[in-house]
Amino acid sequence: MGHVDHGKTTLLDYLRKSNVVDEEFGGITQHIGAFSVRLKHGKSITFLDTPGHAAFSAMRGRGARMTDIIVLVVAADDGVMPQTLESITHAADSNVPLIVAVNKCDRPEAEVEACVEELSQHGVLVEELGGDVMAVKISALKGTNIDALQDAIITLSELLDIKADPAGLVEARVIEAKTEPGRGRVATLLIQRGTLKAGNYLVAGTSYAKVKNIYDEHKKVLKAASPGFAVEVAGWKELPSPGQEVLQVENESKMRRVINYRKLQEQKQKQDSEWEEIKEKRKEHDRQHQQRLKLRQDAGLVRYTKHIVKKIELIEASNQPVEDFTPELLLIVKADVDGSLEAITSCLETYDCDLCTLETVSSGVGVVTENDVELARDFNGVVFAFNTKIxxxxxxxxxxxxxxxxxxxxxxxxxEDVKGLLNKRIPPAVNHKVVGEAVVQKLFLVTEKIDGRNMKVFVAGCKCIQGTLNRHSLFKLVRDGEVIHCDTVRTLKHFKAEVDDILEGMECGLALSNLSVEVKEGDTLLCYEEEEYQPEVIWDLPF
Structure with a gap:
C-alpha cells in the first residue's frame, strides 16, 4: 500500500518479472491485482496490489482487511503523502502489522532519513529509531534489496505464526468481480481456509456459485487452490460484491436454503427501512394537516369545504418561492469490474453543486447493452463506459x-469529462460590473415635457463619488444597503446641459425612467454594466 506513483506496482513487477505498470492505463493501478510469488527457498507470498490513487480509498480499505501483512511503500524522494497516511490508518484500523519499504533510494534526491523520521511523526516507528516496525531500503526499478524485503516478510510471518487450515470447508474473501466474454461471471477470491476445488458450492451474500473452473493470475486452469492463494473462480449465478465473505456449503440443497434465508433477511431489512420512510412521510403529512387547521382557525372557518381547501392551497402556493430551472446531467455508467464501478460512483457522489444536478440513472458491471442506450435516450442521458467493449x-x-x-x-x-459536460449544461450568467457610484444629496421638483404633456417630476441632485456615471448604462437604486430598483435614466444633466458622462467629483441632475419610483435623499445610485460569463461547477475532485 502507499501513495500513487510511489512504486508499488513497479516493485511487484520486479517480483514476478512482468510489466503490469505499462498495462495499467495512465500508469496507475485501477484494480486490486492479486498474484503469488514463489521464493528461492520454496516458500510463496501472495501479494495484493492496491491502487494508490485518491479515488480508490474503499479498495485500499478492503485490501488492508484481507491481508496478514501490509508492505507500506514510501518514495524516499517524496516522503509521507495523503494516501500514505490513509494506508497507515487502514493498517491500524484492521490491526495488521506493517513493513516499510523505502523505495527510490537510488535517486540523487532521495532523503531516506527524513522519510523515516516523517513516518515516526505519524506513529510508524522503525527499528533503527527504537521501534518495532521493519524497514527495508529498496529500489523497485533496479531490484536493489528486494531479497531483503522478501526475507523481512517471511521473518515477520514466522514471528506472528501466521497459519491456515487447508482442511474443512472453504472460507474466502472477494477481491474483485467481473463479467468476461467466454468465461461469464468471474470473481477473484483470496482463499483463507480450506482447499477450493471445482464442483464446490459457494455463497457470498445473496450470490452463489457452483465452481466451474479455477484460474491463476495467468488464466491457467487449476485443480485446487489452498489457503493464502488468490484465484479467479467462474460459475457464479450473480456477481458477488468486493469484500464479501465467501463460504462453502456441503451441497446444492443447503446452498439454496442459505440463499433463500439471506434473501428473506435482506427483504425484511428493506421492509423495515421502507416502514421508517412511511412513518416519516406520515409525520410530514400530519405537520401539513396541522398547518391547514391553523389556517382555518385564523380565517374563522368552521367547515372544511372544497372552496376553503382550494383557498388554502392557493395561499400555500402563493407563499412558495418560484424555483429557477436547474440544468441536469443524467448518467448511465458501465464498468469492467465491481471495484472500478465502486470507485467511479464514489467519486460521482462527492459532487455537490447547485449550478447543475448530477444523477446516476443506472450503473452496473459489464458491456454496454442496447437497453443502456435506450435508457439514456428516455432520460436524455449520457452513457459512460469504463474499460468495456462496445x-x-x-x-x-x-x-x-x-x-x-x-x-x-x-x-x-x-x-474530468463528466465535469466538462456539467459545465456545458450551465447557461451563461450575467455579472453586474459597477462602473460608477453617486449619492443623492437633494431632490428638485422641476417641470418636464413627457409624452407631449408638461409634468412636475422630481430630479435627484447627485454627486459622483466614484468612477463614472454613463447615461446609456443601467442604474441600481440602493437604500440602507438594499437594492430597491434597477432602471435606465431618463435624464442626466450637468448644470442645464444633457451629458453622456459624469466623472468622479462632479455634480449632476439625474432622473430614472420609471416615474413611479421614489428616490430619497441619502440614497445611493450605482451605475453598472452587464457582462455575460460562463459559470463553472465547483467540484473538489480527489486528484
Whole structure:
C-alpha cells in the first residue's frame, strides 16, 4: 500500500518479472491485482496490489482487511503523502502489522532519513529509531534489496505464526468481480481456509456459485487452490460484491436454503427501512394537516369545504418561492469490474453543486447493452463506459437514437469529462460590473415635457463619488444597503446641459425612467454594466 506513483506496482513487477505498470492505463493501478510469488527457498507470498490513487480509498480499505501483512511503500524522494497516511490508518484500523519499504533510494534526491523520521511523526516507528516496525531500503526499478524485503516478510510471518487450515470447508474473501466474454461471471477470491476445488458450492451474500473452473493470475486452469492463494473462480449465478465473505456449503440443497434465508433477511431489512420512510412521510403529512387547521382557525372557518381547501392551497402556493430551472446531467455508467464501478460512483457522489444536478440513472458491471442506450435516450442521458467493449450494433443504435457514449480507461479522466459536460449544461450568467457610484444629496421638483404633456417630476441632485456615471448604462437604486430598483435614466444633466458622462467629483441632475419610483435623499445610485460569463461547477475532485 502507499501513495500513487510511489512504486508499488513497479516493485511487484520486479517480483514476478512482468510489466503490469505499462498495462495499467495512465500508469496507475485501477484494480486490486492479486498474484503469488514463489521464493528461492520454496516458500510463496501472495501479494495484493492496491491502487494508490485518491479515488480508490474503499479498495485500499478492503485490501488492508484481507491481508496478514501490509508492505507500506514510501518514495524516499517524496516522503509521507495523503494516501500514505490513509494506508497507515487502514493498517491500524484492521490491526495488521506493517513493513516499510523505502523505495527510490537510488535517486540523487532521495532523503531516506527524513522519510523515516516523517513516518515516526505519524506513529510508524522503525527499528533503527527504537521501534518495532521493519524497514527495508529498496529500489523497485533496479531490484536493489528486494531479497531483503522478501526475507523481512517471511521473518515477520514466522514471528506472528501466521497459519491456515487447508482442511474443512472453504472460507474466502472477494477481491474483485467481473463479467468476461467466454468465461461469464468471474470473481477473484483470496482463499483463507480450506482447499477450493471445482464442483464446490459457494455463497457470498445473496450470490452463489457452483465452481466451474479455477484460474491463476495467468488464466491457467487449476485443480485446487489452498489457503493464502488468490484465484479467479467462474460459475457464479450473480456477481458477488468486493469484500464479501465467501463460504462453502456441503451441497446444492443447503446452498439454496442459505440463499433463500439471506434473501428473506435482506427483504425484511428493506421492509423495515421502507416502514421508517412511511412513518416519516406520515409525520410530514400530519405537520401539513396541522398547518391547514391553523389556517382555518385564523380565517374563522368552521367547515372544511372544497372552496376553503382550494383557498388554502392557493395561499400555500402563493407563499412558495418560484424555483429557477436547474440544468441536469443524467448518467448511465458501465464498468469492467465491481471495484472500478465502486470507485467511479464514489467519486460521482462527492459532487455537490447547485449550478447543475448530477444523477446516476443506472450503473452496473459489464458491456454496454442496447437497453443502456435506450435508457439514456428516455432520460436524455449520457452513457459512460469504463474499460468495456462496445459492439458495432450498440454503437449504431446509439447513433440512430442520438445518444452519446463516452469511453474511458482512466478514472480521473472520466470524472474530468463528466465535469466538462456539467459545465456545458450551465447557461451563461450575467455579472453586474459597477462602473460608477453617486449619492443623492437633494431632490428638485422641476417641470418636464413627457409624452407631449408638461409634468412636475422630481430630479435627484447627485454627486459622483466614484468612477463614472454613463447615461446609456443601467442604474441600481440602493437604500440602507438594499437594492430597491434597477432602471435606465431618463435624464442626466450637468448644470442645464444633457451629458453622456459624469466623472468622479462632479455634480449632476439625474432622473430614472420609471416615474413611479421614489428616490430619497441619502440614497445611493450605482451605475453598472452587464457582462455575460460562463459559470463553472465547483467540484473538489480527489486528484
Amino acid at each position: 459492439s458495432p450494433q450498440v454503437l449504431k443504435l446509439a447513433d440512430d437514437l442520438n445518444v452519446t457514449i463516452k469511453q474511458h480507461n482512466i478514472i480521473y479522466k472520466l470524472i
